[in-house]
Amino acid sequence: MLRLNENHLGARVTSDEVSRASGAHSDVLARCQAGEERHAGSLGWLHVDDWASDERLDRIEELAGRLREAADTFALIGVGGSNNAARAALCALGARDGSLDGTHRVVYAGNTLSAFELRRVLEDLEGRNVVIDCVAKNFETLEPGSSFRLLRQWLVGRYGPEGAARRIVCCGTPGSHLDDLCHEHGYEFTTFPEPVGGRYTALTEVHLLPMAFAGVDVRALVAGARSEEALLRDRTADPADNPAWRYALVRRLAWDAGLRVELLSFFEPRFRWFSKWYEQLFGESEGKDGLGLFPASAEYSEELHSLGQYVQDGTHQLMETFLDVMEPGPLDSLVLGGSDIDDRFGYLDGCDFWEINKASFTASRAAHARTLPCPTIELDRVDEEHLGRLFYFFMFSCYLSAELLGVNPFDQPGVEAYKQLMFRTLGR
Structure with a gap:
């Protein structure tokens, strides 16, 4: 409680x-x-099950399972509300080097424009099996946009265009340019909930997917949120x-x-x-x-x-x-x-x-x-x-x-x- x-x-x-x-x-x-x-266009988070129903959790866990089979490192590309909640949960639950189980870890990009820090991200990916997840509601923010290009090109250089495409997930608004890119190049596309602003997305697939990849029990997390909603x-x-x-x-x-x-x-x-x-x-x-x-x-x-x-x-x-x-x-x-x-x-x-x-x-x-x-x-x-x-x-x-x-x-x-x-x- x-x-x-x-x-x-x-x-x-x-x-x-x-x-x-x-x-x-x-x-x-x-x-x-x-x-x-x-505020109807911004209250999609208010009822937890609108974006974290059992059916949605089924899909999130299925995708996370496929990504875990393909990779040991999940690069979460996003800034502010697109990465803070997942990072908060993993840190609170005791993740070391971004990992809860010692085998699957989350690293963070798209939250800086510092060449020094971005070089460290690339160095950190060397020797790893990598998937990337670009989270961008409108795909106009500079930090995730530039990091997506950097890491996407790194993946292509390592796995080739087709191999890279199988390792790219994007979370955005249906009908957006990011959605178009995914259809054109064969990237996995997941939905950034339109009626939820970035800083309120903690209980949506924006964060539940990287959490699930790292081994978080997302069903227990959502169940706790449902209980709190019922009370409040x-x-x-x-x-x-x-x-x-x-x-x-x-x-x-x-x-x-x-x-x-x-x-x-x-x-x-x-x-x-x-x-x-x-x-x-x-x-x-x-x-x-x-x-x-x-x-x-x-x-x-x-x-x-x-x-x-x-x-x-x-x-x-x-x-x-x-x-x-x-x-x-x-x-x-x-x-x-x-x-x-x-x-x-x-x-x-x-x-x-x-x-x-x-x-x-x-x-x-x-x-x-x-x-x-x-x-x-x-x-x-x-x-x-x-x-x-x-x-x-x-x-x-x-x-x-x-x-x-x-x-x-x-x-x-x-x-x-x-x-x-x-x-x-x-x-x-």
Whole structure:
């Protein structure tokens, strides 16, 4: 399960204020639970089964199985919402070098224009059996477009045109130029869901295919998301029991109290790429019209020794949301032996690093909550089910939060502005 712990809201926001705001804005929750008609073209993610039904999962798993037979390396070509969720899930589940099973791995391209980094990608593919998946809803974004050409030409040079064609998958909009290329050259084509913006695609084949290739139990992940949807969209339930709604209200009250940054903090480095997914989700959804908390993240305990001082005693413009895992997994226990020399850490004799890490977390949260609102999102454990819940929880919370703020959660006009200037510079 997922829970919102409000016991450490601390300064500037209180649970009583959240409850009062819930009553005052209950119409927003009801509208979002139902799905607003004005956003109908962007709400394909709201009902999980629209794009992750059992039938779709059958097709995803069948394609992933064929790709696993052909290759040991899956190059995911995409930027932002086209790669962040898959990367977040694999990192959280403990992938090493992009692999969960030690045999099939995912590497990432299409997210940089750096020649140095792209050379490293090509070097990383040498000696591997490779398939590539170009994810591009409109096939106009520069990073994935240029990387697709680079890696496609690399595949042709290695396998020949026909051999390369059998190793290329593209995910795009039916009828797009990318779709035409696939038909012309014999590439596999999968559908980028038209009514889902990139940053909301975590539970679609955009990400479920690379996850399945790497060995993620995508059915368990989708099942977790379905369970979270049933909880958060239950219009018969008391809004006071809806954690996504209360979290969205905390964010709005923090904004009203003059706070301007939300720091997503965690004591498990496995959430490193999840935090990047969160930053895009909230940054692109709310950062408009001079509004929106700036989404940032902190990986503790390391960054307690770099950002901790500022968080504790800086300008106090932050709210800090913690992710907390309640139960250790099979690899989350490591016990320190007794003292063999006088290192002055004898108080740690026989201690488990799980408990040491928890002690650091609880102390840091208590200290920060003296000056900052510190809501905590608790999940029982880190597995596919709970990651599915977490993805849906944040997407629905973001929808609610943007509606409370009065901005469109589904457009990104600022991104389009920089793209036009960049294309003009390149002579397009």
